[in-house]
Amino acid sequence: MIRLFAILMLLALPARAEQIVLGLSQDEVAITVTFEGSEIIVFGAVSRTAPPPQDSALGVIITIAGPSEPVTVRRKAQQMGIWVNTDAVFVNSAPSFYAVATSAPITDILREVEDLRHRITIPRAIRSAGAVVADSVAFTEALIRIKTDQDLYQMRQGAVTLDQDTLFRSAISMPANLTEGNYDVRIYLTRNGTVIDTYMTTIPVNKVGLERWLYNLAHEQAFIYGLLSLAIAIGAGWLASAVFTLLRR
């Protein structure tokens, strides 16, 4: 809805003064057996129909969001001397991966109301509703903290280099523990903390080769996959025994 609204707003302003032209270092991420994470370079330029206004500074924000998924956040508490999961908060939708890179401190280039509208910063990108526990904020904070520790959530202020208010560039590193899906890359151009142009593209992240084959087999031919696993186990067990018997002779 909000995005649609934004697009309509942009369409209503045919003569946009500043527009984004974008490039990516790669248009897909292939998860192979030796996948160790990936670095995506997002680069682009601001095309102008008129000279840039001198009274305000240009801001660039780049976000990459992995597919969203529901998450349950549980909290432990001490009961009868032992630590057990007691409270839980259900988060309707949290991106599996979310990186934000900005050209300047986020508060300087993005106003709160614009952040709310476009859901740019990490807390805004997480949607939780119907929290039963009183201090549900602590649970969302914990979610962000845990994901940040795993490099799955990244907030990199000043990681976008902006050259002569025209060329921008940022390298975003994606860790090895990625989930599959379409990753949305969004670029926001701001002036005076207001978003003046957005651009969106998608990078598919997919398992390929052996990874793809095993994953499909496990889900589509579960019985055969199970037998395959057992066959490998039995074969390896027998082989080791046979090899050791030969070695002893």
Add this chain to the structure above:
Amino acid sequence: MYIYLPIAEVSVNAFLLLGLGGIVGVLSGMFGVGGGFLITPLLFFIGIPPAVAVATSTNQIVASSISGVLAHFKRKTVDPVMGGVLLVGGVIGSAIGIVIFNYLRALGQVDLLVQLCYVVFLGAIGMLMFVESLRAIRRSRGPSAVPQRRKHNWVHNLPFKMKFRVSGLYISVIPPIMVGMLVGILAAVMGVGGGFIMVPAMIYILGMPTKVVIGTSLLQIIFVAGFTTMLHATTNQTVDVLLALLLLIGGVIGAQVGTRIGVKMKAEQLRILLAIMVLIVCGKIALDLLIMPSELYSLGAGGHS
């Protein structure tokens, strides 16, 4: 070298997994335990999702147990008759265990129950074995090392007697079936092969010689673990074959080494080492429950909507 695991969806160091499998394999060959109670917590620790860790470790147990049992077959330290009788009980027990497990999961807090199960059973069995084998070592060192006569207890007064030639026993089939059932139930609830319960039960309840116990225990673990692997693969799709492969390469080699170490050691020394290991794992799990965790929050996928 890092390997991306297709089902676990994480990237892990291949050599770490090989080493982990190797260590657990050595223990498996030495003591006749599948090693599930060791490898599953270790996999959690290196960041494998719990469901995948539990399912995949059962597959690795199959491999190391086969490797171990073949070595034992060559030394004729396996009692296939006893193994078969135990397995009958084991299959009945694991079917009951799965029903109990699903019932507990519906109630919630199944993780806590599994952990408490670990602490109680590992603690009790570990202490029992530790004290007993310590006594046995003291006795053998004493000047009047009189060989103990096997006492006749209630086990010998039950009907349906059967001859177990390799074990040198002539006892009723009821106690082995009961032991198999108990182990099957616990194995399904705790997600382990059950060797660490089976081994002491065979020694102390059935009165089997320690050397035969290990091979026989391994033999029956193969079937229990194989059955569980198929169950996990078909219902949850959580068996990661690549993870299993890395673990079992280390595991099968380790099991061969372990069997050879085990043969050179005295029975009571083996038992006291197993007891110490069981107590260490028990202590670790107990501490996790008692000490305040550094991160109080944890993330779970999905959940109720």
